[in-house]
Amino acid sequence: ETGVTQTPRHLVMGMTNKKSLKCEQHLGHNAMYWYKQSAKKPLELMFVYNFKEQTENNSVPSRFSPECPNSSHLFLHLHTLQPEDSALYLCASSQDLGTGANTGELFFGEGSRLTVL
Amino acid sequence: GESVGLHLPTLSVQEGDNSIINCAYSNSASDYFIWYKQESGKGPQFIIDIRSNMDKRQGQRVTVLLNKTVKHLSLQIAATQPGDSAVYFCAEGSSYKLIFGSGTRLLVRP
Numbered sequence: 001e002t003g004v005t006q007t008p009r010h011l012v013m014g015m016t017n018k019k020s021l022k023c024e025q026h027l028g029h030n031a032m033y034w035y036k037q038s039a040k041k042p043l044e045l046m047f048v049y050n051f052k053e054q055t056e057n058n059s060v061p062s063r064f065s066p067e068c069p070n071s072s073h074l075f076l077h078l079h080t081l082q083p084e085d086s087a088l089y090l091c092a093s094s095q096d097l098g099t100g101a102n103t104g105e106l107f108f109g110e111g112s113r114l115t116v117l
Numbered sequence: 118g119e120s121v122g123l124h125l126p127t128l129s130v131q132e133g134d135n136s137i138i139n140c141a142y143s144n145s146a147s148d149y150f151i152w153y154k155q156e157s158g159k160g161p162q163f164i165i166d167i168r169s170n171m172d173k174r175q176g177q178r179v180t181v182l183l184n185k186t187v188k189h190l191s192l193q194i195a196a197t198q199p200g201d202s203a204v205y206f207c208a209e210g211s212s213y214k215l216i217f218g219s220g221t222r223l224l225v226r227p
Contacts (some may be wrong), residue, residue, distance in 0.1 A: 002160065012172030029211065043161070043206065043217035047138050056214070097213035105151065106215065 002084035003027040006091050013081065021076040021112045023091030031094045032074040033106065034066060035047050038087035048075060050097050081116045088113050125204065127222040137196040138185030138221045145188060146215075147209035152181060155220070156203045164192070164205075192201045199225050 002023045011018050016051040025032065034046040048056035065077040065084075074091055092106040130136045149168045153161035167174045167181045167190075175183050180193040192205050195212065202225045208215040 002162070004160075042219045045214065045216075048213065050213075057200075092160075094213070105162075105163050105166060108162070110158070110160045 002107050003110065004091055004093055004107050004109035005008050006089075008112055009110065010064070010113045010115075012115045012117065013078065015081060015083070017081075018079045019056070020078065021089055021091075021114075023076075023109055025072055025091075025093040026075075027093055027095075027107060029093035029095050030071055031097050032068060032071070032092075034074065034076055035090040035092060035108075036087050036098070037111070042056040043090070047076075047081070048097070055097070066114040074100055081114075083116050086114055087117045123219070124222040125220050125222045126217075129224045130197050131213045132193060132197060132199060134197055135206050136192075136201070138192045138193070138194075138205050138223065138224060140192075140218050140221075142188050142190060142207065142209040142218070144209055144211070145185070146211060150190050151180075151208045151210065152190075153206045153208060153217075154201075154203045155206065161206060171221045175219060182223065194223075197225050198222075199227065201225055203226060 007022045016034045031050045033048050036044045036046055038101050045058050047066045052068050065073040088111040090111045091109045094106050133143045152164040154164050155161045164178045165179050165181050167183050172183050182191045193212045203219040204222050206217050206220045208217045
């Protein structure tokens with residue numbers, strides 16, 4: 001148990017569906033992240049939020065829409081995805097954004113396995 | 118069609134032996150480096166980190182070595198156990214951005 005909970009663990013959706021991934025952290029952290037892990041590429045940073053404000057969008061297509069209503073919750077809204085978007089989507093949190101003495105250790109959830117048909 | 122996945126290098130070691138997992142990083146300006154372990158069906162888990170002003174750091178059964186001259190990082194696991202079987206990722210970071218490597222699969226033979 002890492003203190004970061006992701007739901008659903010598995011999701012199958014068609015290209016025209018709208019779905020959302022949810023992440024909740026119980027660690028009192030201020031920063032939250034979405035990463036994509038696919039079979040073809042190493043872990044890729046998608047979005048970063050710090051104190052609910054988005055600080056990073058790593059050139060992610062607009063069919064992925066993040067939402068961070070508070071420091072404990074992070075959503076990834078999915079719309080008109082493509083089959084190549086099938087991957088494991090990992091949420092992570094850290095105490096802060098890793099500046100100064102903090103190396104920015106990330107605490108990951110177990111991921112949401114997404115399959116786009 | 119069939120998708121082609123990342124070809125992960127694999128290290129196979131006998132239980133009880135020491136393991137050494139290597140990683141080459143790209144950014145000489147990275148401030149810190151972290152090793153993560155990912156077991157099947159789970160998210161990556163922090164193992165140990167090292168700042169760029171250090172060349173060695175030890176944890177419980179693990180040691181990380183940093184060679185900035187050749188931009189090389191290694192993770193040494195002493196007395197490898199079956200529970201150490203996983204994919205190991207190195208990551209380099211500056212500020213809050215972590216760039217992950219593609220990983221090495223460690224298999225522990227009983």
